[in-house]
Amino acid sequence: MNKLYLGCHLSASKGFLAMGKQAVAIGANTFQFFTRNPRGGAAKPIDEKDVEEYLKYAKETGIGTIVAHAPYTLNACAADAGIRNFAKETMIDDLKRMEYVPGNVYNFHPGSHVKQGVDVGIELIAELLNEVLTKEQTTTVLLETMAGKGSEVGRNFEELRRIIDKVELKDKLGVCLDTCHVWDGGYDIVGNLDNVIKEFDDVIGLDRLKAIHLNDSKNPFDSHKDRHECIGQGNIGLTALVNVINHPKLQGIPFNLETPNEIEGYQKEIELLRNMWKS
Ligand code: FE
Numbered sequence: 001m002n003k004l005y006l007g008c009h010l011s012a013s014k015g016f017l018a019m020g021k022q023a024v025a026i027g028a029n030t031f032q033f034f035t036r037n038p039r040g041g042a043a044k045p046i047d048e049k050d051v052e053e054y055l056k057y058a059k060e061t062g063i064g065t066i067v068a069h070a071p072y073t074l075n076a077c078a079a080d081a082g083i084r085n086f087a088k089e090t091m092i093d094d095l096k097r098m099e100y101v102p103g104n105v106y107n108f109h110p111g112s113h114v115k116q117g118v119d120v121g122i123e124l125i126a127e128l129l130n131e132v133l134t135k136e137q138t139t140t141v142l143l144e145t146m147a148g149k150g151s152e153v154g155r156n157f158e159e160l161r162r163i164i165d166k167v168e169l170k171d172k173l174g175v176c177l178d179t180c181h182v183w184d185g186g187y188d189i190v191g192n193l194d195n196v197i198k199e200f201d202d203v204i205g206l207d208r209l210k211a212i213h214l215n216d217s218k219n220p221f222d223s224h225k226d227r228h229e230c231i232g233q234g235n236i237g238l239t240a241l242v243n244v245i246n247h248p249k250l251q252g253i254p255f256n257l258e259t260p261n262e263i264e265g266y267q268k269e270i271e272l273l274r275n276m277w278k279s
């Protein structure tokens with residue numbers, strides 16, 4: 001029996017149990033949250049009682065895999081060693097904390113190479129992952145597909161593949177596909193979703209696809225911009241996004257909305273999409 005795991009980005013400020021309850025209240029059975037302030041800074045200490053209550057609640061209510069998102073200001077391939085070290089220490093700390101909610105996923109933006117070139121960027125990202133990943137961790141670390149604005153690494157499937165190839169503990173690595181980013185990055189999920197999925201499978205392997213960010217885009221195809229839009233109000237459109245959640249090869253993967261919404265807007269989008277899910 002297939003199940004649709006659909007949710008959205010939530011604020012982590014009140015802890016895991018509060019996120020779980022908010023998710024369930026809006027019809028979600030997955031959610032995403034920032035591990036700390038997205039602009040960086042210290043993380044809130046883990047409240048063990050909150051985590052314990054959350055795990056019980058998630059089991060009772062059928063919440064599936066949840067997605068932790070690293071601060072988007074981290075740059076694993078910065079030219080400055082101090083900035084890279086900050087990214088490394090933050091990820092090590094986040095992954096330690098993720099073990100309180102074992103078996104979930106931790107997504108990060110690979111980074112921006114700035115003027116070093118993509119080859120150096122890929123090398124530095126892989127180097128950092130080789131220092132961060134441990135055999136013991138139960139969390140899968142996800143590289144997010146990027147729109148390719150500026151000097152972002154991960155602008156196409158090949159760049160992500162090249163990072164994966166250089167990482168030793170490959171079984172700890174996966175990919176999070178963002179529909180807005182791949183559309184802006186030049187993958188035609190509107191005109192030929194099957195082809196994009198086949199290309200992902202050929203280059204990376206669908207077994208590595210562990211999460212999907214379901215977003216519409218404010219910008220046209222191949223614009224390399226990265227501005228999310230509400231479902232059905234952008235250039236990707238409702239039909240194409242509904243095709244994504246209904247695609248037979250994408251069943252069981254958690255879909256999370258990162259659309260410009262408050263909680264009521266997310267609730268409406270979740271309801272709309274659930275009504276259009278076919279399996
Ligand atoms: Fe992201």
Ligand code: FE
Nearest residue numbers: 144178213258
């Ligand atoms: Fe995203």
Ligand code: ZN
Nearest residue numbers: 180181226228
């Ligand atoms: Zn984005």
